[in-house]
Amino acid sequence: MRRRPSFVLSVLMLLPLLSFPACDTAEGRSGRVRVELWTLALRPRFDEYMTDLVARFEQQNPTIDVVWVDVPFDAMQRKFLASAAAGRAPDVVNLSDGFYARFVSLGGLIDLSSEFEGDPTQVYFDGALRVGRIDDKLYALPWYLAANIGFLNTRLLADAGIDPASLPNDWPGLRRAAKSYFERTGKHLMAPQLGHESQLPLWIIADNLAPLRRTADGTIESNLDDPRIVRLVQEWVDLYRSGALPAESAVGDHGSMIDLYQRGRTAFMVTGPNFLQRIHDASPDVFANTLNRPSPVGADGQHEISTMLLCVTAQSKHPRQATRLAQFITSAENQLAFAKIVSILPSTPESLLDPHFRQTATKLDQSRAISAASMRNATSHIPALAAWPELTSVFEERIKSALLDGADVGATLNMIGREWNGILAGMLAPGPFGSDDVADAAHSRSISRDAPR
């Protein structure tokens, strides 16, 4: 029978597709173990660092083959969930402190306590390590982190007749300054995230207030009806409704806040020092007018830190080797090498003693030095609670209605509280805030130990 040309053509078309074999994540060459590592948004800038890191680990561990995969930030949660559902999650995964607890609650990560070689409390800052602890189990090793700093556009402030040194550095003072800046110039001083990716729950904790409370039977429930919390949220909502904050404060994400600053639309923002390089690349004139200083703090006097974490997944067939890899990557020596090529801070106190963190020759150096010095009084205010991402998600959706639709703040917080209680129903208060409340848990995360002075 004569074969039809179209059929032959179809087969030829499919050949290039089938020439790429699927990746086997379990076993590598015979007798060797394959460990898959997923990192967050490090390519292509850190290809060399990561390739060298992996090569050195494989040299020290000749029976382990490491497969390094870098995943864009926005895709990580989706890709990790899909992979886990299909039974092919990686062995080691790099997650952000903002959403890693979600995967703990789904049973996707393992407790590293028994696999960790040595005492983790001797390796990492207490506060950074506590981010990875939930229910007294160690679900994550802290990798690099950033203590937030303040960015000021001196030219915009000067145009408004404001001396940058006189701009308050606490949130109540900044709220007043934003109002008077708007009244004077018709422009926005800042675009804090109140709705989408809301910082309000963390600021509540930073003001020594507890969004959750422990009940007599040991369970936890919402404490959002606390009049002090209602007053604090009301002040932010009133500021937004007065027009002193842009629409992005209600609906924009972290990227929008940076975008407004680098376009010269706001004169002040708070973020990690690593974003200074992005401003340098995108807006040279804004970069030239930018002055850095320590970030504003709440009543607890603690600067907020953001921590990147390394976790071992429950689907890993080689948890011991995976933990060893995570431990190697987060070691003091390797974190110091990493911190020397980018504006981040290590989670290992030993690394932070290096003179590198006291250099102030360039603006980028200065921002890193300010961030490093802030570590004396810095903490992650994110509670060690698996349900926290779900709670914040509810908070964000509801608070937007107060910001955008004029809903009553007290009623909105009550509604959020009821939804929180539904999520928390029957949940026992975990270790870190077994003593009293969430505020205590967050405050006990101070990472002042051994920070450079």
Add this chain to the structure above:
Amino acid sequence: MHSATTHTTPRHLVVLNVLAALLLAIIAVLPMVWLAGVAVSDATVAVNRLPTPAQMTTTNFSGAWQAGGLLRPFINSLIVTCIHALLNVFLAAAAAFPLARTRFRGRDTVFVIILATLMIPEQVILVPLFRTVVKMNLYDTLAGVVIPFAVSGFGIYLCRQAMRSIPREMDEAAAIDGASSWQVFRHVMLPLTAPTLATLGVFSVIASWSNLLWPLVVLQSSSNYTLPVALDQLLGMFSANIRFAYAGSVLAVIPMIAIYLLMQRWLERGLLAGAVKG
């Protein structure tokens, strides 16, 4: 023949229409101008400003090409797009033919089910689709990118409507001459619905070339990345070189503009095909 009473649109309405059309055109084109402007601006220009001729450079294009290692992703996108478009056109036409031309029990139900798939967003079926691809051992392969979307409900619908607009006498005449169903499909239906198939081909090319979500999830090795995934990586967490990313996006858009210009004539005819049933 002209109507005895011709209506003349008042001049102010014509001006208003032109101004409104101009405004819409500016709104549509402005992001593209901005994209191109940032792509050709040197490092001294802020990303919210357009460069002056003295501030223009082409180094961002070579920079993006090298920093993003875009050659391999470009080839991968080319492979994926070509095969995706060809499969989409052929399979949609093949599925539409019996739905348009033969009578069998449950035909309308099958068609309704196909239409229903149009209402399910890609994100919803992401996890089950991913599981299927992994079970088929297609994870991290270009086949895994193409096969799940090798045919679409929209394509089948488009082809069915086009085939229904062709007079039945055409295939009846072919059948009388002894043509088999395959021959009727191959020698009557495909040539007569060519404009529609070309339109579907263009839609498939554009959809496949710009698809980010699915390749991002299903691909793992950078050597298998398609162009949108590779461009996404240029926007890293630490230093997003926006000029490189924009220059890369301009490079990625050029083939689409070329295809549109080449296929424009077919596209317009195809969009009208099936609008009026013959």
